[in-house]
Amino acid sequence: MTGPADRTAALLTEVLRTQANAARAATDTDRRLQEFRVARDRGRRVAWVAGAVAMAGLLAAVFAVVTLLGVGRQPQPTSPVPHATVSGPPTPAGRPLPTALQGFWVSVRDAQNILQLKATSYDFGGFHTSGQALVNGDQLVLFESLQCDAPLPDGVGRYDWRLVGGRLSLRMLSDPCGRKGNLAGVTFVRTTQPPGWQ
C-alpha cells in the first residue's frame, strides 16, 4: 500500500530522469569539449606568461640585492631569462601540521562535523581531500579548497588554533570560504576514523 508521498516520490524520480535525459540529449559534448580545450590552452598561456614575468621580477630583485650588498662581482647577466617551469602564485608560508594536530576530530556540538587533518591537507568529506593545510606558528592555514572556487592567491583561510587538554579550538582570523561554517569558533575532540573515510 503506497501513500500520496510515495506516489509523488515515484513520479518525481521519473520526472527527474526524463528532464535529465532531455538535457543530456540536447547538450553537445564535442563542441563543449572543444571550447574547454581552447579555454584551457589560453589559461596555460596566461599562466606561462605570468610565471615568466614573476621569474623575471624575482631574478631582477635578486640581482638588485646582490648588487647592493656588493657580493656579486661576477659578470652581470644582460637580461633575465624567463623559465617555463615557474608558474602560479606562491603557496602560503608554513610547515606541515605537527602530529599532535593530525588525525580525526569531531565537533563537541555537532557529531556530523568531522574534520580530518593530515600533514599537508584537510578533509570534511571522508572520501577525498578538501584542500591543503599548513601551520604557521599559532595559525592553521587552509587553502586550495575544492569546495571554495578561489585558487591561490585567494581562498586562504587562517585560524588561530589551540590544543588544550585534548580539545582543539579554532578561532577564525580570516576566511573567505564556506568551510568557516564548520570551523570558526568550533571546539573539536579526537575521534576514531569514521567508516568509509580514507
Add this chain to the structure above:
Amino acid sequence: MGGLPAESPGLSVLPRDREAAVSALYVAHHGSLVGLARLLVDDLATAEDVVQDAFAALYRRWPFLRDRDAAYGYLRRSVVNGANSHLRRLRTFRSAVSERIATAPSPETNVLADEQQAALWAGLRALPRRQRQVLVLRYYLELSEAEIATTLGISRGSVKQHASRGLDALTGRMEAVR
C-alpha cells in the same frame, strides 16, 4: 538508465597525464553532469556553464588531487556547488520576478508525458533551493542521507527536514492537480 551511479562509471583506469585524464572524464561524464545540473538550475545553457566550470576547476586543481579515482566525486560535488552559487547570485533578481520564473513553462516541459508530470516539474522548480537540491540528490542520484549531507555541507537532520518538506509541498501540489 537515467540516474548517475555514485562513483565514476565506465572509466576503470584514468590516464596518468592530466590533459588526457580530464578529457577522458569529460567525454565520459559531461552529458550526465549536464543532466544533473539541469535539475538544479533553470536552463540548459546555465547547466552547461556550471559543468564547464566544474571541469575547469578539476583541471586547475588536478595536481592537488590525492585520490584521482575520486575525480568523478569531485566533479559531482563541484556541479552541485556551482549550481548553488549560480542560484545564490540570482537570488536578488529572482526575488523580484520569482513568480514568473517559477511558473513559466521551461522549453523542456513538453518532454513530460502528462499534466501531472509537468505540474511536478513546475513544483520542483518553485521549491526553495535547498529542498530542490536535496530532492534531486535523493531521487535522481539516489544518494543516502549521509552522502547528501556531505555533498551539501549540511547536517543529516537538515537533509531529512528539507526532503520531508519538499516532498510534502510537491504532494500537496499533485493532489491539487488531481
